[in-house]
Amino acid sequence: MRTPRKRPGRPLALLFASGLLAVAPNLWAGPEAPADTGPSDFEQCKTKLRQLAIEAGVSERTAREVLADARHLDRVIELDRQQPEFTTPFADYLNRRVNDDRVRRGRELLREHRALLDRVTRETGVPAPYLVAFWGLETNFGSYFGKMSVPSALATLACDDRRTTLFTQQLIAALRIIDEGAIAAADMEGSWAGAMGHVQFMPTVFLKHAVDADGDGRRDLWHSLPDAMMSAGRFLQSMGWNGDYRWGREVLLPAGFDYALADGRRLPLAEWRRLGIHDAFGQPLAHEPIDARLIVPAGHRGPAFLVYDNFDVILGWNRSEFYALAVGYLADRVAGAGRLQRPPPEDAPALSRQQVMALQQALNDRGFDTGTPDGILGPATRSAIRHFQAAAGLVADGYPGRSVLARLALTPDPGSQ
16 A cells, blocks of 8 residues: 555545444435424324425335334433543553454454455455454444344434434435335344444445445345445545555654644645654655645654545544544554554543543633633644643643643543543
8 A cells, every 4th residue: 555646635525423423415305304302202203204204205114114113212312412421542542443353353354355355445446454444443343233223213313302304314314225125124223323234334324335246136234244345445435535545654753843733734745754754664754746644643652643635534434533543553454564663652641521621721721722611622722732831841742641731730530541
């Protein structure tokens, strides 16, 4: 996998459902669907959903029978309401997802399914190790798809008042999938938010990108690995995957590096080379007319990465930089690469939302503007941290490590790392 060619930037054309999996653009544009805050009005809500589904082209029989059997799932509402109590340090996130067992299993499956994966690569341009990496991160190579009834979960969320329109669209898409005979309603199981099959497609993504690769007349992402892998490849291809090149690479930064450059800006590779960045083994960066951006997910004590266009494609699958880094790293490991040259520190604190708000307020009080405290470590907060670090004589990497917390008289909870 070579370094990527430069290609025009493009906006991500996807919305995202609860941080789980990319949701395709609206496949149904109807009126605002009914909202309901609990099971008491669930039957009335289902009646309205049935009519909306029929108006959107779902057969009357499927809409009637599937929604008649749909049940309000309190657990789905609980999961939808939950917010992570602590931010997850990069080391914890990465080490849980890219470990020796998963790498070993990924390499075994790469060999076992080589013919299939090579076919997907030929037709979509997505190299086999990336397909295996997505498969491993989404369902641990097909070992767990989720146990929720997708029609019931989506009906529950569609009748809730938080994201009614989004989940009504997903429910109607799920009914269309049942209508086409891809799977029986009773067998349509997945995550609490409706992600399904080996690669955890949301129903709208299924409708647009799932394919029948094994020729049995059905698009089956639960029981057909050819269908699942080819569908994953088609989805990535549709978002602009460039099969000739890689996602990015680990790099080494010189002493005294200006971490303000890790703010999302894209610079030519020649500029990063001029700034003293080398690859992970200390070799000069390639002389290629391409752009890249720098990511430092664990501050100056952890690894640094230059990422290319395919990294943005991975973000189209899941809008999380940690997730995209895990996909790229796992793909590299499955392909035979070793561990990171500079692993992330394992003693980084996990901060609760309240602690992040306290951090933001402490920075504001000292004249380093984070905006209104909201508990989210966004660009404004990281910029304020960098300016505070510089004023305090610390490495200005924008990372809320223990040295920053100590200078601000803040203490992470004893239970965090």
